[in-house]
Amino acid sequence: MTTPAPRRMAAKTIADDLRTQIKAGALSPGDVLPTSRELAESYGVTLKTVNAGIDLLKVEGLVIGEQGGRRRVRANRPIVWNLTRFERGSRRDSAAGDDWSTGIRDAGREPEQHVTVHTAQAGPEVAAWLQVPAGSDVVQRVRLRTVDGQPYQLATSSFPMSIAKGTPLMDQGDVSMPGGILASIGHPQLHVRDEITIRMPSPEESKQLQLPPGTPVAEHVRIGYGEAGPVRVMVTIAPGDRHRLVYEMDV
Known part of the structure; x- marks a missing residue:
């Protein structure tokens, strides 16, 4: 079963917005992301859609997951x-x-x-x-x-x-x-x-x-x-x- 197109678009929108905040410095290296529940309420989507959006940022290497379910902006110093x-x-x-x-x-x-x-x-x-x-x-x-x-x-x-x-x-x-x-x-x-x-x-x-x-x-x-x-x-x-x-x- 394929993911409905609206859900894919919503997940991409969340990823795009968070990526923009990271690139602009609104979310700095090491910052904790808003919780999935907070993002779901903000975007009016399900937790599953939020997690799909954050997973896109994990694949790009912009976000890392930690124990306890927290997600942070990656903080490496090149x-x-x-x-x-x-x-x-x-x-x-x-x-x-x-x-x-x-x-x-x-x-x-x-x-x-x-x-x-x-x-x-x-x-x-x-x-x-x-x-x-x-x-x-x-x-x-x-x-x-x-x-x-x-x-x-x-x-x-x-x-x-x-x-x-x-x-x-x-x-x-x-x-x-x-x-x-x-x-x-x-x-x-x-x-x-x-x-x-x-x-x-x-x-x-x-x-x-x-x-x-x-x-x-x-x-x-x-x-x-x-x-x-x-x-x-x-x-x-x-x-x-x-x-x-x-x-x-x-x-």
Whole structure:
């Protein structure tokens, strides 16, 4: 049985009105929405129609649901991720944190990285990026990056075993060194290639990043090249509502 057209139009009207209030700032990030009963009385519709309208905003990522039935305007504070400066030139790595963490602190935010390290067999994509045979051993450093205690990125860096074996790249935990680990072990990145894809997240990514329904992500692939070829590929999953990606270049 299909939903009657008047109900669909009423739900869309409620969503349009609330969206306009959110965009205009009448409903600010973190504000609690009026209750379903209040909205039903205001618009002269049923609770089912109100909930259908709010569901449209949930799918768009403008509204999130909470325990107890409350709905709030999503309140994420995006970070500016300048990919032109990231890991470029005189890197900001130190014993206190890598280039990414330093950039977050410089913006007045609090970074943290939860890092696990393991050996894996290179799948077709990683093998192509690193120019190694598929199935060959690589070392992977998997990071969950948080900002102010909230998950912001999933980043997996893969290194050829010939480069990583017996080096700090195999150490568990958030390891950082002045100039970056690769430079410190004699394999600096001399240039990089970036590939960015916009897509919907996998269920596992949604869970790890605590994504509301309907939130797209950017998949940022950075391949780092040394003198003899690729030395690292890093795949970062960045929620679209928590990032502003920036590039700067001379023309």
